[in-house]
Amino acid sequence: MQQLLASPDPALRAATPGMPPPLPADRGTTGPDRPRRWPGRQLDIQGHRGARALVVENTIPSFLAAFDAGATGVELDVRLTADGQVVVWHDPRIEAEKCRPTAEDLIGARVDELTLEQLRTIDVGSRRLSAFPRQRDVPDARIATLPEVLEVGRDRAPEVWWTIELKVDPTEPGVRETRGRLLDGVLEAVAAAGTARRSLIHSFDWAVLELARDQAPELQRSALVVTGVTYTDGSPWLGSLDWREHGDDLAGAVAAVGAHVVSPHHGSVDADLVSRAHDLGLGVLPWTVNEPDDLRRVVAAGVDGLITDDPELALSVVG
Template sequence: MTVTTSALATRPGPWAYSGGVDIEGHRGARGLAPENTLAGLRAGIEAGATAIEIDVRLSADGHPVLWHDQVLHPGRCRFTGPDLTGARVDELDLALLRTVDIGSTPHPRFPGQRLDPAARVVTLHEVLELGAALDDGMWWTIELKVDPTHPVSRATREPLVDAVLAEIHEHGLEDRCFVHSFDWGVLDLSRRLAPGLLRSALVEVGTTYAPGSAWLGTVAWEDHEHDVAGAAAELGASVVGPHYSTVDAGLVERAHSLDIAVLPWTVNDPDDLRAMLDLGVDGIVTDYPARALEVASLFG
């Protein structure tokens, strides 16, 4: 579904192809199905998302797998094998991760989720294969999860980037994806290894974007201070992705002046959706793609 906007976006991304607002299913479609699962992917596509956002980490045996948090915890998991409560994903191999039921535990913030007891941790390869079968024109926002403040996580940066780039190439997604990360060291590395890929600079103002931050890669906060879009431009990013609460007209105007798109996260409330669309953002990451599409359809 294409949702038209008042001005055709020329910045590279799904908005440039459709001439409309990009509605991205967050972690698949977290409001509808368990996050980062095959069921979540199906739910996002069925809800009309124009792109799917997913989180990818590296398992101990080198597989890029879908999981958001650094560890496993009972609030999201049911352990059918060993009790892995608190275990780090990057210290577990894929076979052990597959023993964890990640689809049976109700999420208190998303009571409308359709549970899926068969859901297990899946690889990026499996998700992209299913995505191609369901919608071979889908755009992908692939968030590479690296914590540069943690030495074990930081050590996964290069092998994770290598593995994700290999999957992007194998599935022919060079023109339909963003390499997306809060760790701008990931974006520096992606720029060096695959300069033609689009990069998306995730940012949490005051946390990852702050003086002395380890999250900014080769960018110095002092060179830009409050100019988040300028900092993203130094990275060669095509997209800046702030939390929606920090998006204002000045940020959108500055980003657009640099030919950088604005993709806020995670926007679920109708009033917040309208506010973001009023500001002229290029896309929205949301747990409820159908709701966002309905709100966006009123903007012309």
């Protein structure tokens, strides 16, 4: 799928291959020749897996809770099923702490080895997590597909930003095929939903971002990173990038891989990283920022948005 938008930004066409274009001064502007830029004119408060501090994660009610809380964006995880469906789910396996079988006992099974029909038999709304004392359950909620979630968002929150994390592990066998099929499914879904102008292709596997750059260069791309773990010498998570050419310059590495946004754990975000990223035309989107002091700290550092389990709290602190 080479073109999801009819008229990509002229800056994209003129950019050096492999490098993201600088963000224009009026990042919220749209028009016939300019896709809307993340994050627009305001700090983007993104609900993590919907709003999992409020409602059981990655369920449609959790996304609705994020919208109702005032989140301007949502982050979600996508995986492939055995029959090629793109589903919104974080874990590679069906975990007992989040899932209740209602037919066949599928606890421990891999998501990519189950069909959508099998996954639909699992109640993913009845298990609350002790880490989130305010979390509300939604009994009998089922795993949703990406098109289903995007459709709900289109109807309830048409201006929301979508940060779609493609869960791809480059150390697993067959990853090249998995990566391509999952990306194809995501591109088809955002095109069909009309959300391409408000979507970030987001992944720890930077080869996903390189593939997205080649297949849909007009979409914005966000590079997830854990410094010292996925961003380190010899890491398999960096696509074609050679870590040794960038070292401590994380923002420079993200720019070199052709992403538009750097998304590190919030603990590694400071004003120097934000300044370097902005100098390169990158946005900064830390995760997962839940504590009031951390929320204030990353906003003071100048980030463009943040991912949080509790968008209601985040907006009360920094909104």
